[in-house]
Amino acid sequence: MEIEIKGIHKSFQGTPALLPTDLTLRQGEFTTLLGPSGCGKTTLLRMIAGLEQPDGGEIYSGGKCIYSKSRRIDVPAHKRHFGMVFQDFALWPHMTVFENVAFGLKAAKVHTGLKEKVTEALAMVQLQGMEGRYPHQLSGGQQQRVAFARAVAIRPSLVLFDEPLSALDAVLREEMRVEMMSLVKDMGLTALYVTHDQVEAMSMSDHIIVMRKGEVLQRGTPEMIYEAPSHPFVASFIGKSNWLEADRVMVRPEQVGWSRSSEHDWRYRATVHHVSYVGERYEIRLLMMDGLDPWTAYSSKRFAVGERVEVYVTPQSICEMHEGEGALTEVRQNLEFEFSS
Numbered sequence: 001m002e003i004e005i006k007g008i009h010k011s012f013q014g015t016p017a018l019l020p021t022d023l024t025l026r027q028g029e030f031t032t033l034l035g036p037s038g039c040g041k042t043t044l045l046r047m048i049a050g051l052e053q054p055d056g057g058e059i060y061s062g063g064k065c066i067y068s069k070s071r072r073i074d075v076p077a078h079k080r081h082f083g084m085v086f087q088d089f090a091l092w093p094h095m096t097v098f099e100n101v102a103f104g105l106k107a108a109k110v111h112t113g114l115k116e117k118v119t120e121a122l123a124m125v126q127l128q129g130m131e132g133r134y135p136h137q138l139s140g141g142q143q144q145r146v147a148f149a150r151a152v153a154i155r156p157s158l159v160l161f162d163e164p165l166s167a168l169d170a171v172l173r174e175e176m177r178v179e180m181m182s183l184v185k186d187m188g189l190t191a192l193y194v195t196h197d198q199v200e201a202m203s204m205s206d207h208i209i210v211m212r213k214g215e216v217l218q219r220g221t222p223e224m225i226y227e228a229p230s231h232p233f234v235a236s237f238i239g240k241s242n243w244l245e246a247d248r249v250m251v252r253p254e255q256v257g258w259s260r261s262s263e264h265d266w267r268y269r270a271t272v273h274h275v276s277y278v279g280e281r282y283e284i285r286l287l288m289m290d291g292l293d294p295w296t297a298y299s300s301k302r303f304a305v306g307e308r309v310e311v312y313v314t315p316q317s318i319c320e321m322h323e324g325e326g327a328l329t330e331v332r333q334n335l336e337f338e339f340s341s
């Protein structure tokens with residue numbers, strides 16, 4: 001189902017946590033809110049879920065208004081038919097796995113075929129045979145699978161995830177990332193996912209919305225966000241950035257060449273400051289001449305620290321920043337990306 005958010009905003013004690021924000025989540029799409037701590041991600045998610053009262057704006061689910069400040073519509077959380085997965089799993093410790101999942105269905109007033117629906121949801125996350133266990137008898141990954149099963153058992157029109165993997169260790173996090181994304185896609189669910197982990201956002205999402213200080217700075221596909229950041233914060237927050245001109249002109253490390261590829265290339269002189277071997281390549285930290293901040297470049301061979309080098313940048317590979325969302329129009333048209341806002 002399509003979810004539409006129009007001008008939703010919120011302040012706490014006079015301090016804005018979220019400025020008026022528009023957002024369209026299309027059926028079957030996976031959208032991620034990405035941004036540093038305190039930028040308003042959880043606040044937005046909780047308002048969509050109906051767990052927090054917005055100060056204004058409207059929310060539509062499948063064309064039906066579920067929240068409107070001016071029209072005094074506020075459909076309670078349990079009637080919005082959304083699923084939610086939290087960072088701390090939020091399972092009931094005194095309930096078994098079966099009861100936890102059944103609880104989600106009962107809260108949504110589903111009473112017919114309860115046993116089948118619970119069994120089906122647990123089979124999806126490969127927890128057959130664990131119905132009788134209590135949360136403390138499960139690993140972190142298994143607990144999160146139960147939380148996921150509970151959220152999706154009702155076949156929600158939207159599933160909301162608030163940093164669901166951040167309590168897990170790095171290896172498990174990567175496994176669960178793939179597993180959750182596949183389940184969401186297989187079930188055809190519409191998902192809104194919150195994280196401050198840029199790798200997680202890039203690898204899971206159809207669309208990424210980058211936020212800072214209660215404001216949306218840029219939205220687009222992961223490729224767009226990485227290849228054509230429109231704001232210096234976006235360029236620095238996602239991936240590594242080398243600045244040719246502070247806060248305005250940037251090139252990604254993989255675009256920095258060690259030899260001239262054409263006569264139009266720009267040449268920069270530098271000294272090798274640090275070399276890290278990361279398996280498939282060397283990451284070279286460069287101290288730049290001409291008053292530029294240090295750059296990162298990639299190489300297949302090792303350089304000696306202190307070595308003087310020349311690097312080349314093809315003018316087509318640079319990104320120029322257009323600050324503010326309004327300036328995005330140009331980028332949108334260039335990339336022929338159909339926007340949801």
Ligand SMILES: Nc1ncnc2c1ncn2[C@@H]1O[C@H](COP(=O)(O)OP(=O)(O)OP(=O)(O)O)[C@@H](O)[C@H]1O
Pocket residue numbers: 012013016017035036037038039040041042043044196
């Ligand atoms: N109930 C509340 N009362 C007062 N201030 C709040 C409340 N909830 C959130 N805030 C404030 O609103 C801002 C946004 O908080 P929010 O929890 O939405 O951030 P976040 O992006 O989810 O951060 P994190 O990545 O750390 O979870 C913060 O400055 C926070 O302190």
Ligand SMILES: [Mg+2]
Pocket residue numbers: 041042043
């Ligand atoms: Mg949060």
